[in-house]
Amino acid sequence: MSQRSIKITMSAVLLAAATLASTAPAGAAHGGEPLTDVRVATHFDLAAGQMPENITLLPDGTAAVTFAAGRQVALVSPGGGTRILATLPAPADGGVHTPVLGFPLTTGIARTPDGTVYVLYATGTADLTGLWRLRPGQDPQRIAALPADGLPNGLALDAHGRTLYITDSVLGTVWTVPTTGGTPTAWSTASELAPTGFLGANGAKVRGGALWVTNLDRGTLLRIPIRSGNRAGAPQVKASGMAGIDDFAFTGRGNEVLAALNAPNTVVRIRPDGTSTTVLDAADGLQNPTSVALRGKDVYVLSAAYTTAADPNLLRAHLRGHR
Template sequence: MRTRRVLVPLLALPLAASAVTGLPAQAVAHDGHHRHHHDRTVLTPLDLAGGQQPENLVALPSGGSAVTFALTGQVAEVSRTGRVRVLAQLPVPADGDTPVLHSKTFAAGIARAHDGTLYVALSTGTAEHTGIWRVPRHGRAVRIAALPATSLLNGVALDERHRRLYVADSTGSAIWTVGLRGGGAERWASGPEFAPAGFLGANGLRLHDGAVWVSNLDAGTLLRVPVRHDGRAGTARQVLGGLGAVDDFAFTGRGDEVYVTDIKADTLTRITPGRWRTTRTTVLNGSDGLSSPTAVTVRGRRVTVTSAAYFTAHDPNVLRATIAR
């Protein structure tokens, strides 16, 4: 089963992300779990044997989500009622061999424009297919920008005002930019802070408060890179450390407060920065249905979390929950 090709390296490689980096011990308070974490959850089970392992998602106006199935190259809609509908099939080349994972394809980050167009990061280990793919509401998917075959592309964020995408490169220690009209990709930011330490580096990616924010899975960190007035990258700064095997994150709408997924601990944690201390509250975990959680989106008090079952090898799903304060 193709899933094993990803599960073996995920389980075999150490994830040196449990140590707190860059924060004094007294600056972090843990509120624990299940004191006031959620009012209700709705779980949509997916088919592991059929390759339905969701790597990323974006919210749809209908209340559902568009997701990427990492190892099949499919882009699909998961409705609020749990219906799964394939929107596009991206390439799965016979000679595909992605960096680190060694799968034929890896469909990862996804972003949505206001007109409904989807943009997806695809890695195959081949120059012919690795890059950013545009998935229109009607018509066939097309690659608009090529990226190095040595890249394992991950999180994607869309700056529609400036008509460009930001893309995390988990093996290339970089963040790329791609114009919506296509053309070449540009290495926007790079450095050791984005680098992997045996497995994957730069991972989840968001635009927030005039900056690009990116997680580093191996380092267990969340980084902030300011966007200068001329569009160039400012100096990257670590905002949070000790995040475990952090995959994705999303801002709650309350300043810099974030939800963070830990793909190995099966948790969704709310991190609330304060003047004197940072509070961390686990709001969802494996008992709620998380199974190697890969991505999260937020709408008010409602969160949607994808679980790909990479580590657990059971019960991939899309989980919707209303979070209490």
């Protein structure tokens, strides 16, 4: 699929979110700004499909990212250099039946301490859609099949490093899969996860005995308690009014969050009481931000340029006052 076709498709997908976002309450721009030293650290190749979708950080500060339209996983060094780690196989039909989007894409990414990288891949085909494992020196391997009519998106690792939680943005489901692979289990199908027209459950993180999930269409941040026996509790809405919310990261200050709002082209700071403030916007270099990661005071933000079609990039910043 051409980059022009991808842009047209993504524009249609994000239009509703952008429209909703225009009516959502806006935080004061950069009010009490907690970020300093904001700069675009790396520019990616749009023509090669390098639209960065999700990120996980390695111990040395290297960022492992997925390139949605390129079907790739890449490593971005602290100095900004990019190296392709793996390319997932293309579907025989070109991915035209991938739900909503119509092209194959790599989405969520997570890493275990032994260096194994896990990646989600959506193709609209039963032979490729699912959870993939990348081990050093080995070819990518699919270790769990997921429904071809779904769109696996967010990926989170539990506190013990044994279970992966997967959000499906089309089916409104959270799946669980052991890190060893196997048959997925539908962990939650709560109505709060469902889309309202385009994409529902999106970003995912495990924190404080719960799985936290965003819903892009509904503009919500949810907390789903993890009960004994790894049962899902009832979702609790912790923040709302943020249509277009994608992935996010905790700052380390309680349950404070930095979240990427894709269509609105902003990053917001969500406080534990659910109030939010814009801390980054297009003037800082954002181009449809998709995900956020933190290590200590270092903040990483990916922008995919899905609809701006100008400059997919990795933005770096420092979190003020973080110890």
